[in-house]
Amino acid sequence: MNLHSLKNTPGAKKRRMRVGRGESSGKGRTSGKGNKGQMSRTGHKHKPLFEGGQMPLIRRVPKRGFTSPNRVAYDALNIGELAKTLAGDITPEALKKAGRVDGKSPVKILAGGELTEARTVKAHAFSAAARAKIEQAGGTCEVLT
Numbered sequence: 268m269n270l271h272s273l274k275n276t277p278g279a280k281k282r283r284m285r286v287g288r289g290e291s292s293g294k295g296r297t298s299g300k301g302n303k304g305q306m307s308r309t310g311h312k313h314k315p316l317f318e319g320g321q322m323p324l325i326r327r328v329p330k331r332g333f334t335s336p337n338r339v340a341y342d343a344l345n346i347g348e349l350a351k352t353l354a355g356d357i358t359p360e361a362l363k364k365a366g367r368v369d370g371k372s373p374v375k376i377l378a379g380g381e382l383t384e385a386r387t388v389k390a391h392a393f394s395a396a397a398r399a400k401i402e403q404a405g406g407t408c409e410v411l412t
Contacts, residue, residue, distance in 0.1 A: 339373065341374065342369060342372045343376075343377050344368065344374060345377050345380045346376065346379065346381065348379075349382070349386070349388065350380065350382050350386075352367055353365055355386075356386070359373075373392065373411075374391050374392075375394070376388060376392070376393045378396035378397040382400055382404045384406075385405030386401065387406060387409065388408055389411055393408050
């Protein structure tokens, strides 16, 4: 095989379509843009969600609800997961080291599962049921600020 004998496979190189170069070219007259209207004109532009002047869908659909700008997004953990994951005191730092939380968000303890031994749990928030279960097992809850 020599460099001068190399050839492309049939159909690998396709000629560029020369738009607007006469009727016999296959893309003459309107150049594949159809007849009249905004899209056939040069420099045509419209917004991605433009619907031809009718009321856009986003404005037709009723809006409901409200998102508070002061909302606190907690990393939530159940008591059952704590009991399985860690030994000793439970703190956000220990949870981060164990890979249970990301360490960026405050931690909230929820009441899912059971806690059998007395543990000291330090977190930013506790659900009322979680606090009751920890104290029933003989442990203590410390709220961090």
